[in-house]
Amino acid sequence: MSKADKTKEFIIERTASIFNTKGYAGTSLNDMTEVTGLTKGSIYGNFKNKEEVTLEAFKFNLGIMSCLFSTEMEKRKTYREKLLAYPFIANNYSETTFPKGGCPILNTAVESDDTHPILKQQAALAFIRWKDKIIDLLNKGIEAKEFSEKLQPEQVALTILAVLEGGIMIRKLTDNQEYIEKIMNTLRCYIEGL
Amino acid sequence: MSKADKTKEFIIERTASIFNTKGYAGTSLNDMTEVTGLTKGSIYGNFKNKEEVTLEAFKFNLGIMSCLFSTEMEKRKTYREKLLAYPFIANNYSETTFPKGGCPILNTAVESDDTHPILKQQAALAFIRWKDKIIDLLNKGIEAKEFSEKLQPEQVALTILAVLEGGIMIRKLTDNQEYIEKIMNTLRCYIEGL
Amino acid sequence: MSKADKTKEFIIERTASIFNTKGYAGTSLNDMTEVTGLTKGSIYGNFKNKEEVTLEAFKFNLGIMSCLFSTEMEKRKTYREKLLAYPFIANNYSETTFPKGGCPILNTAVESDDTHPILKQQAALAFIRWKDKIIDLLNKGIEAKEFSEKLQPEQVALTILAVLEGGIMIRKLTDNQEYIEKIMNTLRCYIEGL
Amino acid sequence: MSKADKTKEFIIERTASIFNTKGYAGTSLNDMTEVTGLTKGSIYGNFKNKEEVTLEAFKFNLGIMSCLFSTEMEKRKTYREKLLAYPFIANNYSETTFPKGGCPILNTAVESDDTHPILKQQAALAFIRWKDKIIDLLNKGIEAKEFSEKLQPEQVALTILAVLEGGIMIRKLTDNQEYIEKIMNTLRCYIEGL
DNA sequence: TATGAATGAGTCTTCATTCAT
DNA sequence: CATGAATGAAGACTCATTCAT
Numbered sequence: 001m002s003k004a005d006k007t008k009e010f011i012i013e014r015t016a017s018i019f020n021t022k023g024y025a026g027t028s029l030n031d032m033t034e035v036t037g038l039t040k041g042s043i044y045g046n047f048k049n050k051e052e053v054t055l056e057a058f059k060f061n062l063g064i065m066s067c068l069f070s071t072e073m074e075k076r077k078t079y080r081e082k083l084l085a086y087p088f089i090a091n092n093y094s095e096t097t098f099p100k101g102g103c104p105i106l107n108t109a110v111e112s113d114d115t116h117p118i119l120k121q122q123a124a125l126a127f128i129r130w131k132d133k134i135i136d137l138l139n140k141g142i143e144a145k146e147f148s149e150k151l152q153p154e155q156v157a158l159t160i161l162a163v164l165e166g167g168i169m170i171r172k173l174t175d176n177q178e179y180i181e182k183i184m185n186t187l188r189c190y191i192e193g194l
Numbered sequence: 195m196s197k198a199d200k201t202k203e204f205i206i207e208r209t210a211s212i213f214n215t216k217g218y219a220g221t222s223l224n225d226m227t228e229v230t231g232l233t234k235g236s237i238y239g240n241f242k243n244k245e246e247v248t249l250e251a252f253k254f255n256l257g258i259m260s261c262l263f264s265t266e267m268e269k270r271k272t273y274r275e276k277l278l279a280y281p282f283i284a285n286n287y288s289e290t291t292f293p294k295g296g297c298p299i300l301n302t303a304v305e306s307d308d309t310h311p312i313l314k315q316q317a318a319l320a321f322i323r324w325k326d327k328i329i330d331l332l333n334k335g336i337e338a339k340e341f342s343e344k345l346q347p348e349q350v351a352l353t354i355l356a357v358l359e360g361g362i363m364i365r366k367l368t369d370n371q372e373y374i375e376k377i378m379n380t381l382r383c384y385i386e387g388l
Numbered sequence: 389m390s391k392a393d394k395t396k397e398f399i400i401e402r403t404a405s406i407f408n409t410k411g412y413a414g415t416s417l418n419d420m421t422e423v424t425g426l427t428k429g430s431i432y433g434n435f436k437n438k439e440e441v442t443l444e445a446f447k448f449n450l451g452i453m454s455c456l457f458s459t460e461m462e463k464r465k466t467y468r469e470k471l472l473a474y475p476f477i478a479n480n481y482s483e484t485t486f487p488k489g490g491c492p493i494l495n496t497a498v499e500s501d502d503t504h505p506i507l508k509q510q511a512a513l514a515f516i517r518w519k520d521k522i523i524d525l526l527n528k529g530i531e532a533k534e535f536s537e538k539l540q541p542e543q544v545a546l547t548i549l550a551v552l553e554g555g556i557m558i559r560k561l562t563d564n565q566e567y568i569e570k571i572m573n574t575l576r577c578y579i580e581g582l
Numbered sequence: 583m584s585k586a587d588k589t590k591e592f593i594i595e596r597t598a599s600i601f602n603t604k605g606y607a608g609t610s611l612n613d614m615t616e617v618t619g620l621t622k623g624s625i626y627g628n629f630k631n632k633e634e635v636t637l638e639a640f641k642f643n644l645g646i647m648s649c650l651f652s653t654e655m656e657k658r659k660t661y662r663e664k665l666l667a668y669p670f671i672a673n674n675y676s677e678t679t680f681p682k683g684g685c686p687i688l689n690t691a692v693e694s695d696d697t698h699p700i701l702k703q704q705a706a707l708a709f710i711r712w713k714d715k716i717i718d719l720l721n722k723g724i725e726a727k728e729f730s731e732k733l734q735p736e737q738v739a740l741t742i743l744a745v746l747e748g749g750i751m752i753r754k755l756t757d758n759q760e761y762i763e764k765i766m767n768t769l770r771c772y773i774e775g776l
Numbered sequence: 777t778a779t780g781a782a783t784g785a786g787t788c789t790t791c792a793t794t795c796a797t
Numbered sequence: 798c799a800t801g802a803a804t805g806a807a808g809a810c811t812c813a814t815t816c817a818t
Contacts, residue, residue: 003781021308026219029809040810042782050809101307109367110296110304114215124367155376158364162377165363166356173303173318182349183356198798223792234793235800244792391802409696414607417788428789430803438788489695497755498692501683502603512755543764550748550765557747558740561691562706570737571744586777611813622814623779632813 019057020101061104079141087184102172147194163187213251214295255298273335281378341388357381407445408489449492467529475572490560535582551575601639602683643686661723665773669766684754729776745769
């Protein structure tokens with residue numbers, strides 16, 4: 001890996017959480033220089049734009065979250081148990097493992113309505129991929145006779161995601177861990193009843 | 195109502211939807227003068243600073259949404275039917291009735307994490323009041339033997355809100371009406387099964 | 389005249405000569421604040437852009453030069469004498485009357501080849517108007533039997549302008565007053581022989 | 583020729599036309615790396631700074647132009663015919679033979695008034711050499727009885743240059759080939775009448 | 777010698793805010 | 798009360814230049 005690539009990665013690693021906290025527009029070049037210790041010139045030497053940093057930081061945050069879910073899922077065998085990884089992680093949410101600032105998709109969805117169409121598009125894409133992944137799990141679970149045949153995969157997938165995102169948002173808003181636990185409790189029951 | 199109060203209200207009415215669309219930080223004084231036809235000086239004559247406008251615009255957007263739900267609820271008699279007003283409205287969501295830009299609580303929750311603590315607090319308060327209102331409905335419904343006695347009001351209320359907010363966010367992100375309909379479908383079933 | 393208009397005019401007056409000296413791109417906002425004593429914000433309150441200032445400064449410089457020629461011409465009666473105003477003024481060139489930095493059309497022509505198409509267009513327009521004005525004088529002179537009927541107005545007009553601009557450029561480059569005098573001497577003979 | 587010299591020459595060759603088009607200040611190091619395919623470090627390895635490149639690029643452009651006139655003149659026998667090479671070339675001006683961007687002396691004269699004294703000095707020197715070369719031709723022509731004895735060599739030389747530069751500038755400004763043809767027509771007559 | 781990476785002063789522009797009128 | 802004009806800090810971004818490798 002070249003030095004340029006190292007610096008790029010370094011910049012992304014350091015800035016990602018600010019982007020996810022202050023918002024992708026609310027994060028300034030100054031924020032970025034402060035947290036990296038680099039100069040503006042250096043950042044512009046490694047990225048074309050603030051937008052490019054923004055986009056890659058979003059991907060980075062997304063990656064952390066995906067990884068978190070994936071590794072937990074791999075530990076689990078049945079499809080039902082795999083799905084239960086979602087409420088499990090959201091419940092045992094911790095700032096050290098989960099991207100600081102919450103779900104990057106949620107954050108981007110809300111922030112970049114008008115202001116940043118490319119980022120919004122990236123987030124929408126990520127969301128749909130996520131949804132399709134859950135649908136895939138559900139279909140496999142149906143095949144494996146784990147879930148009811150009558151189950152409507154897309155509706156279920158969307159519901160799981162809505163509860164998840166809604167829960168994360170409520171936690172972020174109220175800083176009340178109890179709330180998300182209760183919501184995830186419902187989600188667990190919902191999945192168990194599929 | 196004094197002239198000052200009228201102007202204040204006028205400013206709020208006009209700016210509220212920009213705030214809910216562009217974000218409370220992303221909306222500039224220039225945006226405000228453009229949409230009101232007033233001068234910056236005039237805005238500062240009626241409000242202490244941008245934050246004050248921000249706060250009142252948030253309240254205004256909140257009011258529109260509350261009103262929407264309340265009037266629909268009043269038409270309905272049983273508590274179950276009252277609760278079903280939520281998925282009903284979210285489903286028949288329209289930019290003319292619902293605040294443009296989506297749920298102000300959700301928006302504020304996401305945007306104002308670090309950047310605007312007072313606004314975040316207001317949103318948190320509004321959320322808790324909303325939650326408590328649903329709890330109240332649930333308790334009354336239990337008393338009226340509409341709902342199961344075993345039902346845990348806070349968990350149910352939080353779940354309803356999570357699905358609602360999650361659904362709105364997904365709609366905002368994907369611009370896909372079908373998605374929210376499916377999610378609200380689940381919510382309807384959930385409420386009907388209480 | 390409103391205060392805004394006064395400030396605008398003030399800014400133009402003060403900056404015009406820098407633009408004509410340092411070039412329209414080479415003049416920075418800092419140059420402009422220094423020479424006006426105003427802040428950047430104030431300049432942007434009165435002009436949309438640096439480009440807008442640039443364009444108006446060009447017009448201002450153009451105006452000074454046109455005025456210089458016009459007033460000298462009005463003093464003169466015959467068309468031949470009127471044309472002789474050009475070498476006369478270029479000869480008695482002085483930094484106090486003539487725009488500092490030389491002919492704005494010449495300067496703009498050279499500077500804004502690629503970099504500033506709108507400005508170049510303005511300069512080209514000004515040039516053509518100037519040329520047509522000379523053609524008009526020539527035609528009137530022909531009618532008045534002052535000039536030969538065989539004279540080709542456009543060629544003569546273009547020649548006068550080329551010698552004039554060439555002379556100004558040579559003066560600017562060499563800082564040698566003698567040179568322009570010699571060139572204007574030729575121009576005078578040329579006009580006298582028409 | 584050492585490798586260093588080769589690289590230097592390569593850089594000059596490639597950058598010269600940008601300098602003459604965008605201006606000596608308007609051309610950035612990035613422009614230079616783009617057009618050469620080299621790195622900034624490499625350019626700084628071969629030249630002390632941007633100014634040095636600037637100066638040599640100016641010389642290079644000057645050389646092209648001089649060469650163009652010289653070779654045309656060598657084909658011609660009488661001094662009058664040699665002088666007529668100027669309007670001939672300016673008339674048959676083509677972007678492939680003539681330095682792109684026009685006469686480097688003219689460009690430098692206009693651009694570098696305040697901003698770049700050394701470059702201006704170089705241009706002034708080149709101009710005077712040019713003028714003296716024409717004076718030389720005129721004197722030889724007088725000796726050879728081609729031109730009138732009464733002719734004032736410096737005035738004629740300056741006039742020729744003024745018309746030439748004025749014409750080139752007008753062409754650059756208006757992009758109208760017809761204009762320069764008319765001007766060069768006058769110049770031809772002027773030389774023929776010497 | 778050539779490179780890639782970093783620098784920091786500089787560019788233009790927008791921001792929320794103030795205040796004399 | 799409302800206005801128009803001014804402020805200066807902060808915004809993103811580009812520049813010529815340097816230096817370890």
